[in-house]
Amino acid sequence: MSTCRRHPAGPRPDPGLLARCRDLPTSILSDSMERAGGMRGLHWVPGGRWPRVAGPALTVRTRPGDNLVVHRALDLAAPGDVLVVDAGGVLERAILGEIMGRYAVTRGIAALVVDGAVRDAEGLAAGPIPVFALGINHLGPYKDGPGEVHGPVQAGGAVVRSGDVVVGDADGLVVVPHERAAQVVALGEQRLAAEEQMFAAIDAGTLDRSWVLATLTEELVAGDGPR
């Protein structure tokens, strides 16, 4: 027997706020947090393509190469949770595959995030919920524990706490600390509106480029002809 340390679950974000997150690209959200707050290296499993997802983190820290506490977390999940598994970034064994992916769907889990490897990539990519991982490995996990549920974890170099808002799309994943979520979303909406104005200016040929040479001192190299 081994141990699963269970911490109290974190707060649940307001559903309206989560809906607004789903309208904000991860690039806009990380821009709204001083260009930080992202997980590095975690992306959709190959072949997967899903709408943007946003939900409260259900955090799990597992022994690398072992998924016993991940099974426990699947049964503790609340609908809409994003399961974030800290498997230490180790790629030697998959932490989950299609069986667990299909079971996660029946638990109402919104997305699976593994700071480690997964397997059954084709089956996961064909499923209805996004699966993000650091890598793929056909070698399966052991089921011995130990681990922790709802405690603070790291994934892709970012700290994630139970109830923090995790948003994922084609660019990867961003974690928005739950106490900053309302402020970050409001800022993100302003940035998105500003980007949309830039897209319109690009299409109209009126985009202001003066900032480039206002920021650079240009040194012309002798012999380099005009372009």
Ligand SMILES: O=C([O-])CC(=O)C(=O)O
């Ligand atoms: O066997 C396991 O524990 C992981 C796996 O491949 C699955 O969930 O399909």
Ligand SMILES: [Mg+2]
């Ligand atoms: Mg499998």
